[in-house]
Amino acid sequence: MPDAPRSSRAPSFGARLNYFVDNFMAKGGLSVFLALLTLFVAAFALMSALRLLGALVLPEESLASFRDHFWRTFLQISDAGAVAEDGDANPINKVLGIATISLGLVLFSSLVAFITSQFEARLASLRKGKSAILENGHALILGFRERTVEIIRELIIANESERDAAVAVLAETDKEEMDDYFRDRIEDRKSTRIITRSGSPSSIDALRKMAVADARSILILNDALSSDPREKKSVGDARVLKTIMAVIAASGENNIPAIAAELHLDRNRRLAQAIAPGKILAINEDAILARLLVQTSRTSGLSVVYSNLVGFDGCEFYFHAPDGGWGGRPAGEIQFSYPGCSVLGYRTADDRIHLNPPADFRPADQDRAIILAEDDSAIKFQPGKIKIPERAPLPATSNERRPERQLLSGWNVKAPLILREYNDYVAPGSEVHVVLANPDDAVREQLEELRRSAPNLGLKLIKADVHSFETLTKLRPETYDNVILLAADGGIAEEVDADSIAVLLQLRQYFRSLPSTSEPVATKLITEVMDSDNIELVLQTGVRDFLISNQFVSRIMAQVSLEPEVLRIYEDLFGAEGAEAYLKSADRYFSSLPAETTFAHCVAQAQARGETCLGVKLAAEEGDADAHFGVHLIPPLDRKLVLSAADELIVLAENDA
DSSP: OOOOOOOSSOOOHHHHHHHHHHHHHTTOHHHHHHHHHHHHHHHHHHHHHHHHHHHHHSOOTTOSSHHHHHHHHHHHHHOGGGGGGGTTSOHHHHHHHHHHHHHHHHHHHHHHHHHHHHHHHHHHHHHHTOSOOOOSSOEEEESOSHHHHHHHHHHHHHTTTSSSEEEEEEESSOHHHHHHHHHHHOOOOTTEEEEEEESOTTOHHHHHHTTGGGOSEEEEOOSSOTTSOHHHHHHHHHHHHHHHHHHHHHHOTTSOOEEEEEOOSHHHHHHHHHHSTTTEEEEOHHHHHHHHHHHHHHSTTHHHHHHHHSSSSSOEEEEEOOTTOOTTOOHHHHTTSOTTSEEEEEEOTTSOEEESOOTTOOOOTTOEEEEEESSGGGOOOOOSOOOOOOOOOOOOOOOOOOOOEEEEEOOOTTHHHHHHHHHHHSOTTEEEEEEESSOOHHHHHHHHHHHHHOTTEEEEEEEOOTTSHHHHHHHOGGGSSEEEEOOOSSSOHHHHHHHHHHHHHHHHHHHHHSOOOSSOOOOEEEEEESOGGGHHHHHHTTOOEEEEHHHHHHHHHHHHHHOTTHHHHHHHHHSSSSOEEEEEEGGGTOSSSSEEEEHHHHHHHHHHTTOEEEEEEOGGGTTOGGGGGGEEESOOTTOEEEEOTTOEEEEEESSOO
């Protein structure tokens, strides 16, 4: 390659000097400071030399030695008030003093301005959140959404037993905006510090500044919402996958923390989990909420049970095995070996989850019990002989499943999932009527496809506006088992909840207008609540079964990030296959009611039906929010109870029979 042409004219010394100064000053604040310091020393040396030369021409009698010239020069260059020192000096020293002070004013004002600008730049940098953090064992949240607050609230509860815990948030949002957002919504942080930084979650350098390799857990939030179009979800998932790879690159493949990532598309969830099996858990928000809505609609009060199960505020899942093994004990006896807990099943040695095992199932010593407890300190295994209550004869019950009628108002991205879940639960001949004000072609196509793939459901589309009292009169909602209100996709949570509350008020007015009969209306109202602050308003409309969408998923994400194996329990518990949670009337377990009994006796009666009892629901407390609406999980085995026909046992069972 030929050499580039060079100018025959060499640059001048002045040009070279200017070029050197430009490059030196471009290095940053330290270079500027050194340049100012150099000018100060040079000015001091120059003025001192001139003062010494002036003393040779016209000696100064007021100064005892040459060293005093240096001292007076320093005073005048650093303090303008020192000019008075030369008040009685000769004319040469007076002129030099004025010149020295003038140089000092220029240099010191420049130095002060530089220090001020650097200090302001440092404050601006801190406000932007670009500095590194020095934390270890912290929870790291990558992304910023409304859900972030709910996740942090759960982590604060989980960290209550720690003296100094930290939750760090990295997002492209401005740091000051995040700080103000958390300050307004999280008043009591207990022992947890919230640290925010602004930057790209997929930047390796930004992740290293967040001490990603030392984090205890990482939660990656998706920019796209579940209500967004598929194209936007795909882009959001791609960013999450990129962030996962950046986390692995920043922490090292052998030091990957537990990662819980929010992904919308099935293929991306499979891809994420294949990157680092066992380390990365992909959360499917829509599937979780759809399954929860179906289960809570079919079992009144179940939403309150799940509110106590999900997250750290209430009961938690633990895995436990006694040091000496199970000693060949059957599962039915082990249930009574943990006085303050409930044994829901086992994680077997081959890493399978087995909920609600038969009473005669004998776990291997390598198997670990899945325990529901308020805290790990309550898990105490009693190795000695256990007193098991005698089982009373069970009343005769019918296992026949009757067809159901459901009214679904509204449509969102979860609606097709909900209808498919219903098809797996209900008896043939069941009906689901979907009422929409303005159904579009896409909804009609989805319903047509569901008619073919869901043979147990008699799907019918009704074009009507449920905000109208006349429409409700024609629909006759009292003839349905459940009325389910789905929140609209998109929009502000407050506005979505306001619309749901308006419909609920209309339904309450309609039910009150019905003629009085001996039997009250049995129709249950189930709704989604987007903002947990609106719960009390929803309760005022008469709803007893509700699902707080954002809060449920946020709690699950927070819990899974600290205990990844818990996700497998939720997947098994929320699925149609295997054991699920039910609330069943006490008259299925006791022939004579009201019955004075203990919770241990309830556990024994549930075992006789092939079920696992984990609590009771007392009808007398159903309207009391302070008493968790009558739901009591894992009460002490010796707790005395008086059960009536309106009370229910909370059990894990294969079906609702």
